[in-house]
Amino acid sequence: MTGLAADVADGVLRGAETLGGVVSSPFAEPTLRLGVTGLARAGKTVFITSLVANLMNRGRMAQLSAERDGRIEAAYLQPQPDDTVPRFDFENHLGALTGPEPHWPDSTRAVSELRLSLRLRPSGLFGGLTGPKVLHLDIIDYPGEWLLDLSLLDKDYAGWSADVLRRIATRDEAKAFRAAVRAADPDAAHDEPLAQGLASAFADYLQAARAGGYYDCTPGRFLLPGDLAGSPVLTFAPLPEGTAPRGSLAREMARRFEAYKAQVVRPFFRDHFARIDRQVVLVDALGALHSGPPAMEDLRRAMTDILGSFRPGSNGFLSQILRGKRVEKILFAATKADHLHHQQHPQLTAIIEALTQDARDRAQFAGAETAALSLAALRATTEELRTHEGAELPCVRGLLADTGKPAALYPGRLPEDPRQLLTPARQGAECWLDGSYASMRFAPQPLVLKPGDGPPHIRLDRAAEFLFGDRL
Ligand SMILES: Nc1nc2c(ncn2[C@@H]2O[C@H](COP(=O)(O)OP(=O)(O)O)[C@@H](O)[C@H]2O)c(=O)[nH]1
Ligand SMILES: [Mg+2]
Structure with missing residues (x-):
């Protein structure tokens, strides 16, 4: 499509696409x-x-x-x-x-x-x-793994954490991560190196679980980080529920969990899946x-x-x-x-x-x-x-x-x-x-x-x- 036609058609196309109908623009x-x-x-x-x-x-x-x-x-x-x-x-x-x-x-x-x-x-x-x-x-x-993230949208951080911690309680692959969680105090002041350590132990667990044949390995982007590697949206991990006071580790983790949903999961579904x-x-x-x-x-x-x-x-x-x-x-x-x-x-x-x-x-x-x-x-x-x-x-x-x-x-x-x-x-x-x-x-x-x-x-x-x- 030429630039002009694209410009003219753009509005029409968008309208038609969001309505889910057949695109009927004469240019398309x-x-x-x-x-x-x-x-x-x-x-x-x-x-x-x-x-x-x-x-x-x-x-x-x-x-x-x-x-x-x-x-x-x-x-x-x-x-x-x-x-x-x-x-x-x-x-x-x-x-x-x-x-x-x-x-x-x-x-x-x-x-x-x-x-x-x-x-x-x-x-x-x-x-x-x-x-x-x-x-x-x-x-x-x-990746099909990204579709598994849809279920995260219905959960908040506390609910998601409780789910994950229950599921991995007896998995060998999660031993090191469970030890890291036990050593951490969710209600203590947020500390970035500690958050990074927990996130990377959790990512290691997910990789091991995937290799061990488990498929319930969400958040999907922890396995396939691409250009998000190391960014805050991927630097969180499930923690047991505490009171999560302001400025605490748990509070910051919850914020990042929400950011992952809003900035990784939703855009994928909106920009790719929905079309x-x-x-x-x-x-x-x-x-x-x-x-x-x-x-x-x-x-x-x-x-x-x-x-x-x-x-x-x-x-x-x-x-x-x-x-x-x-x-x-x-x-x-x-x-x-x-x-x-x-x-x-x-x-x-x-x-x-x-x-x-x-x-x-x-x-x-x-x-x-x-x-x-x-x-x-x-x-x-x-x-x-x-x-x-x-x-x-x-x-x-x-x-x-x-x-x-x-x-x-x-x-x-x-x-x-x-x-x-x-x-x-x-x-x-x-x-x-x-x-x-x-x-x-x-x-x-x-x-x-x-x-x-x-x-x-x-x-x-x-x-x-x-x-x-x-x-x-
Ligand atoms: N024999 C055979 N092996 C296949 C075929 N398709 C995929 N594979 C094997 O499966 C592996 C993974 O395939 P790939 O397309 O990279 O998987 P992806 O991760 O879903 O993109 C390949 O490296 C091959 O070993 C096929 O049609 N026949
Ligand atoms: Mg491939």
Whole structure:
């Protein structure tokens, strides 16, 4: 959009956006904001990179109906609309995945954005009369951990502290932090080094808890501080309730807790979350399966909490900023499905459906269309049937990420009924009844791509069809 058009359209656009309606400014081209989220390591970066690469070279996108019908003329990257959000580093990530020595991209730790524009051949009766139209797909990558912070908005410092201290009372990961809390007097005069010591002990606990498989690790920005590292909004920690006199440690901590809510949590929901039209939630269910029942139960809880954000009625602040606008479609996708032979993909999909069932019921209730599937954004394996003790085992084969050596993986037999996993997990089982589920970390395979083909994937085209196929 030219500067003039942008100026003229700005007011119109804003008005239209806050009303949540379709932007109808004559200057505006249609835009769809696609949110991509998931907990750390769920596969967001790889998903976006491969999705964009496969939309630019669509040889492997047969399940995208607009592609099948020849309606997509071109897809190209353009400058994104939000000037203060870091750009998703597509070129570097793609280079890592498809270069001469393929490797997984570095993990990213904050929100980023990329605009892919699709030039479409008009369809329908009068299609031939109008020229091609353009749809801008703005893809927003943000950590699922940040959604967990929504629950903080309903709490004050004392209530939040009591919650956290109760939850961590028996966790090994919190030993050092609990000792630091015992040594501190919340009602004593505020002392910055002491506050910093407590905050860093608390942040260390959160990191350890996250590594130990806990997902209830809020405030989310303590794990992914980005450019807020060391600032007062991240220099607080939960303390037992005292009288919190003026000038006390507890009083200052409470003030910072409120600042975190007002200056970190609310802006994220207002500036990013509230503007999302379609959402994909990526879930590493196979990772949790491999880690065991406690990780699976934790994942289920985290999903329920994360998906609470998509039920605006549950939070006054959110209802207020959304003003009736809602995410229209939510896709729940189990990632890294290339660790499983396709024979077992239905079982993986059933797990993801069961994991998100509560939340899906509620989202449906709120009017969003939801679906679940298993995918691999970047397929790093090939399938293989191997005979083992007279039985045929459906395996996958790939190159190990650590050594580069070829290896075959049979993760184990996933049950037809996901409740066989989720029920014991919910009841506190420590390990799976039938032994464990194996895992391997494969490197991306060296690729020789035919012209017009994107990187190999599993069901990325189906994901795209569900998420935005209706707008192409
Ligand atoms: N085999 C396989 N591994 C994947 C795939 N997607 C992600 N991974 C693995 O998961 C890790 C984390 O992925 P990433 O996209 O960085 O996760 P993010 O933290 O959610 O952005 C990668 O380094 C890979 O090891 C996939 O499609 N197939
Ligand atoms: Mg990432």
